[in-house]
Amino acid sequence: xxxxxxxxQIDRASPVPLYHQxxxxxxxxxxxGTLQPGDPFENEVALSARLQLSRPTVRRAIRELVDQGLLxxxxxxxxxVAGRMVHRRLKLSSLYDDLAREGRDPRTTILExxxxxxxxxxxxxxxxxxxxxxxxxxxxxxxxxxxxILHNWLPPAYSDLTREDLETSGLYALLxxxxxxxxxxxxxxxxxxxxxxxxxxxxxxxxxxxxxxTRSAFDAGGNAxxxxxxxxxxxxxxVDLMVDER
Amino acid sequence: xxxxxxxxQIDRASPVPLYHQxxxxxxxxxxxGTLQPGDPFENEVALSARLQLSRPTVRRAIRELVDQGLLxxxxxxxxxVAGRMVHRRLKLSSLYDDLAREGRDPRTTILExxxxxxxxxxxxxxxxxxxxxxxxxxxxxxxxxxxxILHNWLPPAYSDLTREDLETSGLYALLxxxxxxxxxxxxxxxxxxxxxxxxxxxxxxxxxxxxxxTRSAFDAGGNAxxxxxxxxxxxxxxVDLMVDER
DNA sequence: GACATCAGAATGTTAGAACAAAGTATTGAC
DNA sequence: GTCAATACTTTGTTCTAACATTCTGATGTC
Numbered sequence: 001x002x003x004x005x006x007x008x009q010i011d012r013a014s015p016v017p018l019y020h021q022x023x024x025x026x027x028x029x030x031x032x033g034t035l036q037p038g039d040p041f042e043n044e045v046a047l048s049a050r051l052q053l054s055r056p057t058v059r060r061a062i063r064e065l066v067d068q069g070l071l072x073x074x075x076x077x078x079x080x081v082a083g084r085m086v087h088r089r090l091k092l093s094s095l096y097d098d099l100a101r102e103g104r105d106p107r108t109t110i111l112e113x114x115x116x117x118x119x120x121x122x123x124x125x126x127x128x129x130x131x132x133x134x135x136x137x138x139x140x141x142x143x144x145x146x147x148x149i150l151h152n153w154l155p156p157a158y159s160d161l162t163r164e165d166l167e168t169s170g171l172y173a174l175l176x177x178x179x180x181x182x183x184x185x186x187x188x189x190x191x192x193x194x195x196x197x198x199x200x201x202x203x204x205x206x207x208x209x210x211x212x213x214t215r216s217a218f219d220a221g222g223n224a225x226x227x228x229x230x231x232x233x234x235x236x237x238x239v240d241l242m243v244d245e246r
Numbered sequence: 247x248x249x250x251x252x253x254x255q256i257d258r259a260s261p262v263p264l265y266h267q268x269x270x271x272x273x274x275x276x277x278x279g280t281l282q283p284g285d286p287f288e289n290e291v292a293l294s295a296r297l298q299l300s301r302p303t304v305r306r307a308i309r310e311l312v313d314q315g316l317l318x319x320x321x322x323x324x325x326x327v328a329g330r331m332v333h334r335r336l337k338l339s340s341l342y343d344d345l346a347r348e349g350r351d352p353r354t355t356i357l358e359x360x361x362x363x364x365x366x367x368x369x370x371x372x373x374x375x376x377x378x379x380x381x382x383x384x385x386x387x388x389x390x391x392x393x394x395i396l397h398n399w400l401p402p403a404y405s406d407l408t409r410e411d412l413e414t415s416g417l418y419a420l421l422x423x424x425x426x427x428x429x430x431x432x433x434x435x436x437x438x439x440x441x442x443x444x445x446x447x448x449x450x451x452x453x454x455x456x457x458x459x460t461r462s463a464f465d466a467g468g469n470a471x472x473x474x475x476x477x478x479x480x481x482x483x484x485v486d487l488m489v490d491e492r
Numbered sequence: 493g494a495c496a497t498c499a500g501a502a503t504g505t506t507a508g509a510a511c512a513a514a515g516t517a518t519t520g521a522c
Numbered sequence: 523g524t525c526a527a528t529a530c531t532t533t534g535t536t537c538t539a540a541c542a543t544t545c546t547g548a549t550g551t552c
Binding site: 017018019053054055056057060074075076077078 | 534535536537538539543544545546
């Protein structure tokens with residue numbers, strides 16, 4: 001029961017770390033099906049000898065794949081390719097990106113765009129309650145069908161975003177362009193009936209609920225990036241997520 | 247601007263790895279407020295010299311804290327304590343555990359308990375569509391107030407769970423006792439109006455929606471552990487979660 | 493044939509060393 | 523005084539080396 005010998009090419013002149021070069025190529029082998037779930041993986045020592053790399057380097061590459069959930073390691077047994085369902089694919093995406101990816105023609109109508117104080121939003125962003133925040137209310141549609149009402153508050157660092165910016169692009173894309181890459185978010189998802197105003201904006205007829213979500217997003221250093229209070233037509237939208245305790 | 251010298255005790259006779267002993271004590275210093283967000287952290291070399299540990303060992307301990315989101319490292323600058331909001335605290339908890347922790351007297355009524363085939367559940371668990379699954383329907387209450395209807399399907403390995411087991415304990419606790427520790431789950435959260443039966447079981451009067459959640463859970467090896475289709479009274483329940491892209 | 497013992501194979505832990513890269517602070521020239 | 527070059531600090535990468543721990547399977551005895 002010997003493992004498959006994967007073809008790997010290492011470029012020692014490249015500025016990208018050896019362990020990462022290796023990790024990417026191994027990762028690709030799992031992704032493209034060269035290695036199937038359950039398949040045994042070449043062991044550390046053999047791999048390091050074959051590729052002329054030290055064991056710590058190979059070990060670190062394998063660790064990256066284990067962290068992604070692509071491989072499972074057991075002491076005394078070996079390393080194997082994990083089942084497809086445990087592969088990690090996290091994303092902190094926005095509705096705009098999701099719709100754009102599906103080719104559903106995302107559109108934005110801006111209802112509000114002004115600097116204000118808001119205690120609830122400030123607290124959620126771990127900022128002083130009297131911090132002036134840019135408050136934005138948008139209706140997001142796919143084609144002619146309104147899907148969601150998005151209320152967001154941004155800290156002072158981003159308060160120069162214009163209405164025009166927001167009409168043509170998603171909020172998260174704008175934040176990324178400004179260097180504020182959100183990597184952590186606290187979300188809370190619930191449901192309730194819409195108000196009369198919400199029914200009008202979302203063109204809801206009959207008895208249909210809203211899916212609500214609040215989100216506080218932060219960058220890697222813990223700086224506040226955005227607080228959002230969103231509501232979606234529950235008929236057209238679900239929140240999908242992956243919980244991972246490894 | 248020198249960093250605080252933390253008191254750390256390392257027991258080389260202990261079977262617990264040195265890096266983990268160190269990580270736990272450093273983690274505690276952040277948790278109990280000895281180190282505040284933004285505080286500088288003693289650098290790797292100094293710490294390894296002071297504690298008589300090798301740099302790789304210290305480095306691995308620090309890496310553990312970085313992975314938890316407790317510390318932030320930047321090359322050339324140093325290591326600092328991260329803001330409180332980016333600390334990772336993941337949990338794959340069940341409603342029973344949540345209620346018990348809050349002292350809200352969780353109770354369970356079993357409506358169904360039988361072996362059946364269910365194509366949707368089997369597919370969600372990455373099993374053949376004709377796999378016989380243990381199908382369980384429960385009403386979960388806090389005291390006398392019904393909160394949720396929980397429909398779960400379990401793979402054959404767990405199909406010997408009895409009604410009595412389920413009445414006295416949470417499903418996740420039972421699974422853990424049997425060695426099936428779920429570490430990864432795919433969840434989908436939505437909202438809809440309740441059916442007449444659901445209104446009766448959950449004692450819903452008036453126009454109130456349900457929060458729905460489906461979940462497929464797997465252990466570290468990728469083996470199916472559970473598929474659940476739950477609905478909650480949206481008035482009393484929200485799904486809280488933390489998304490993390492680090 | 494059933495069970496305990498043991499060897500082998502794999503990952504896990506720890507150490508010591510050297511150099512690379514990035515950011516900060518100081519120094520020096522103009 | 524301003525600005526650029528330099529030195530220093532700190533984390534990042536890579537290697538060699540040795541021993542520990544855990545699981546599997548083979549060996550061998552009763």
